[in-house]
Structures are given as structure tokens and as C-alpha cells.
Amino acid sequence: MSALFERWTGLALLDPGLLLLALLVPVALWIAGRRGGPALSFAPLSLFGGSHALPGSWRTRLLFLPRALTALGLLLLVVAIARPAARERLPLEAEGIDILLCLDTSSSMTANDMDLATRRTRLALARDAAVRFVRGREHDRTGLLTFTRYPDVRCPLTLDHDALESILQDVRAVRGEGPEDATGIGTAVARAAQVLDGSSAASKVVVLLTDGDENVAQAGAEGEIAPTHAAQLCEKLGVRVYAIVAGTGRPDPGGTWSKPDPQAVREIATRTGGAFLEAEDAGALDRVYGQIDALERTFFEEPRTVVRDRYLPFLAAALALVFLGALLAASVLEVQP
DSSP states (O other): OHHHHHHHHSOEESSGGGGGGGGHHHHHHHHHHHHTSOSSOOOOGGGGTOOTTOTTSHHHHTTTHHHHHHHHHHHHHHHHHTOEEEEEEEOOOSOOEEEEEEEEOSGGGGOOOSOTTTOOOHHHHHHHHHHHHHHTOTTSEEEEEEESSSEEEEEEEESOHHHHHHHHHTOOOOOTTSTTOSOOHHHHHHHHHHHHHTOOSSEEEEEEEESSOOOSSOTTOTTOOOHHHHHHHHHHHTEEEEEEEESSOEEOTTSOEEOOOTHHHHHHHHHHTOEEEEESSHHHHHHHHHHHHHHSOOOOOOOEEEEEEOHHHHHHHHHHHHHHHHHHHTTTTOOOO
16 A cells, blocks of 8 residues: 555655555444434425425535545544655765876877787777776766867867766777877877866866877977976866876887887876876776776765655645535535434
8 A cells, every 4th residue: 555655756754654544534424424314303304395405406416525525634643643755866966086097099099919819900999998998987077188280179178978888889990191190199188188277176187098109299290289288287286187098009110010109198197197108909998997997986975865755735725625515514414414
């Protein structure tokens, strides 16, 4: 009965056992009916030509109403005694983290040295690892910035992770030797910090993934943002950077294979309070994202509920129905001897 009541009304009964009092309602009505009978017997009023309760009149058809209203009122009184209550969920008190994924899409990300079994590219592996990372951050706003020579905000900070995943899966590397095929790490990190600057989140994080060195803001390049300057900006704005260097290296013009110099991205991570991480294969990439996931966690209280009594409307309705039934019985629907 309690479950049925909750399904109909959305309210729970705190003392459902008291609903058994409803079995006393017919007894109470029967006792009241016996006490309400006339002390003396009189002939029906209709024999004397009266019209107060002629058969077929509207008063005759409604003679049941006072007792029905009284019965309904008593049943509502029993419901009120059983203490109907609403369970309201309290909102989470802690805010999530704002995370901006900063993904290198230069042509070197098409190398397939990280997964020799499937020969999938660095970019494909990075995309899939990022998707898994995002799926575990349901309370965090997450965005996406891709970069080569210039940064491009592909998805603003959002809780719509399905949309973000769709955008991630569509990310492609630029054409090799094209005008944008370069690695502007400093500019990308500075742009990411700018995106996060307007955030009011408890924590602001950039997850930078690249496979190469800074080759845009080099000595003599005017108007370019060096990684050191980007680190200073992040430090000023309270943005932490987790820097991931992916892959085993890249081929030099002479055909030799060399690893990139991680000094620039290491400095960004260290200076901003983040971490520098390396991932040479697909498994390492997932472990790196797992480390970031463990480090960047905001404490959320478990969802709580508050119970609010809702018996007053039932009590008020019960008293109103009982009063209305008594009023009708004593006035227009009065049964006279």
C-alpha cells in the first residue's frame, strides 16, 4: 500500500503501519449511523404531502453525500497520521574541475611507433585515450584545443561530453610540409590559459599532449610566445599544466631517429604545479591519463536527501471534508423524522 501511494503521489509514508487505522473507518461510520437514528418513529413525510425528501428528488439522490464526504475525510486523516513526506535530493556542494585538452595535430602525430601490433597512429591512440579520460570526468567541464603552428579551440568547456567525444574522433593531423605543419607549444599553452582565465572552477587544468619540440618560438622569431612565457602566464592565472610527450621520437633529416628535447614542456609542467609525463606506447598513454585522473580529483559529497513532511495538506483536506459532510447533513441534506 505504501509503495502504491508513493507511485501515485511521489510521497513516501514514514509510518505506513498506521494505514491499518483505515479499517476502523467503516466501524466509526456504522456507530455514527446507529447513534444518529431518530428516538421516535414517524410516518414518512411524503404521506403528509411534504416534498422535503420525495423519492426521485435531488435531495434523495444526494443523501449519501455527507457520509461519503465524512468517510473520505477520515481516510485522508489516516493518511495524514501515516506521515506522508517528500524526499528531496540536495545538490552537490563541490564544483568540478575545468579541463582543457591541448592536442598536437602536426604531421608527426601520424607516426605509428606506439602500437606495433595494430600500427595505429599516435594521434588515433591519443584521441581514444582522451575519450576514455573524459568519460571518467562526468562532473568536470572539459574542452578541446588542437594546435600545430597555431592553436584552434575546437570545443569550449562543456559538460556535454558526448559532443566533445564526437569532436575528438574527428580530429585529423595536418598535411606534412604544409604551412601549418609546425609545433607551437608556447602559443598553444598560452591560448589554453586564456580560455581557462574566465573559469570560476575550483581547479583549472591543461592536459598538453605533443610528440615534438617547440619549433615556432625559436631564437629570432618575433611575436611568438615561448614555452617559458606561456608557463609564466599559466602561473599567474592559476592554471596547472600536465605535459605528455608521446612516442619514441622522430626521424631527423639524415634518417636517424631521435627523441625530442622535453626541457620546454617539462618547465611548463613544473612551474605551473602540474606534472611531466612520457608515454612511448599505447599502454603507457592510458597509464599517464590514469595518473592525471588520480591527481586531479575534487571531493564531492555523496548525494544527500532531506525529508520534508507533507501531512498538512492531507490533514487540512480531511478536516474540510468532514466539516462539509456535517454541514450538508445539518442543512440541505438533513434527514428529518
